[in-house]
Amino acid sequence: MDAGSRYNTSSRRPFSDHKLQRISSRENLDRFIPNRSAMDFDFAQYMLMGGKVEKENQAPCSPSREAYRKQLAEIFNMNRTRILAFKNKPPPSVHTTCQNSLSPLHQSKPNNKRRRYIPQSSERTLDAPDLQDDFYLNLLDWGSNNIFAIALGNSVYLWDYTNSSTSEIVATDDDNGPVTSIKWAPDGRHLAIGLNNSHVQMWDSSANRKLRTLKDVHGSRVGSLDWNSQILTTGGMDSMIINNDVRIRSHVVGSYRGHSGEVCGLKWSASGQQLASGGNDNLLHIWDSSRAxxxxxxxxxxxxxxxxxxxxxxxxxxxxxxxxxxxxxAGDRCIKFWNTVTGACLNSVNTGSQVCCLLWNRHERELLSSHGFDHNQLTLWKYPSMVKITELVGHTSRVLFMAQSPDGCTVASAAADETLRLWNVFGTPELAKTAPKTKTEPFVNFARIR
Incomplete structure (x- = not known):
């Protein structure tokens, strides 16, 4: 069977962007009542009479009254044209009771901010036969080259998101396998692969060629990997965490010891100064890179x-x-947030199910979690309130692995039901903010290292 036949690349109809319809309404302009305290009634009468005092059909008046009329005409002999005065600004228009009763939408102020529509079904579903149902492994990763790698049994397959092409890059034998962890290097070309026999292999994905093998890094399987520039950090079932400089022959340059169980989670901070490690001993450690x-x-x-x-x-x-x-x-079911400077727990949320993976939305303040036991769902949370935004269902077994696309919009999830699903959960590339480009150092020529 060829590599491509192991996937079912039948795609589902993608969801289009949802646009909210704007609610148009006619403003009701109320009548205005003149402000009498600001009006000059004598001037109003004078203007209504055409700017002159009528003498027709009037009885003779006394000299004092005639003098008053002349003085009044002189006072009004100026550029004044308005008769009525309005000192106060008109109040803002409001909808009438009749309009409010038409629809509940008219009762609230329209929100001009465009809401992001989150499709409730996966964009695409792929077959993932022989995917290991093991909570402590890390078998899925999405590189900066827009290609994600997935370990299926003794093999590692690459799937190009841009053209849906599939290739097999690694096929180990039973003595070395199965594959227990994979992690793309920052350059998006080199792939680190942890094996059950405690070895770690380095592969060039573009040349489909193994570059070197880091032998006997651990005393047993290597279940977790993460990169910090040129340093590959590995975590094993032997409870050890080891820093490997892949550019040199004697690659072990540091280690951390603090766990008493298998190290199943490793994540370097963006600055590369702090390393978080989680283990089967229920412990979480924060390490300083300078103390290895x-x-x-x-x-x-x-x-x-x-x-x-x-x-x-x-x-x-x-x-x-x-x-x-x-x-x-499964025995904890909580998502916790930590201040890694002080070590304080900022918040703890009981999700009601096993927490397998966590991914932040790079464009909004949101967190995505994948779960097992009992609902096998993906849950999107609003941060920091941790209000549940939506749940994505489709997997029929626990969602063990997740990976995020380079643009931060699409999420790939792999579950024990041997399927891989793509979710458009974090938006679309057109609406997403452009992530700043980071410079990565070129990798050394591994062929020179023996």
Missing amino acids: STNSATEWLHRLVDHTAAVKALSWCPFQCNVLASGGG
């Missing part, structure tokens, strides 16, 4: 013990650099 050493450093910044189950789901906030979100397993 080759002697297994145990000087963590914070040792956080609030979770009551394995901590795999980790995600750094993109708009608050020192805020970390973490999720607990």
Whole structure:
């Protein structure tokens, strides 16, 4: 069977953008009542009489009255044309009771801000046979080259989001496999692959070629990976966290020791100064990059013990650099937010189900979580209120893995039901803000390293 046949690339009809109709209404202009205190009635009478005092059909008047008339004419001999005076501004127009009774929409002020429509069905569903149903592994990642990688048994497949092409890049034997973790390098070309036999392989995706193997990095399987520039950090079942500089022959340049169980979650902060690690021992650690050493450093910044189950789901906030979100397993079911400077827990929300993965929306203050046991859903939350915006259902088993597209709009989810689904949950590229481009250092020629 060829690599492409392992996927069912039948696409569903994509959802179009939803546009809210504007509510048009006619303004009712009320009549205005003249302000009598601001009116000059003598001048009004004078103007109504054509600017002169009528003498026709009038009885002779006394000299004093005639003098008064002359003086009045002199006073009004100026450029004054308005008769009525309105000092106060008219009140704002309001809808009448009759119009309010037409529709509930007229009772509220129209919101000019365009709301984002979130499709409730996946944009596309792909087959993912032999996907391991293991909560502690990390088998899906989406690179900056817009290609996502997924580990299926002993193989790793690449799926190009731009043209839907599929290729197999890795096929290991049973002695080395299965694949237990994958992670794209920042350049979007090199892929790190953790194996069950404790080795880590480096692959060039463009050349479909293995560059080198980091042997015996751990004492057992490598279940978690993350990059910090040229440093590949690995977490194993042996509870160790190791920093590997892939540019040099002696690649181990530092390590952290603090967990007593398998390290199933690893995430470097955007600045590269702090590392978050979660383990099967229910612990969450925050490490300082400057404190790693080759002697297994145990000087963590914070040792956080609030979770009551394995901590795999980790995600750094993109708009608050020192805020970390973490999720607990089936015995915990909570999403917690941490200030990684002080170690304080900012908030804790019980989701009611196992938290498998967390992803921040880069364009809005929102957080997406994937779950298992019992509803197998994706939940979108408003941050920081943690009001539930929507739930996305479709998977029939727990949603173990999630990855985000380079533009931050589309999310890929892989579940134990052996399907991979694409969700347009964070908006469309046209509406999304352009993310600033970051410079990445070129990778060394791995062929020179033996």
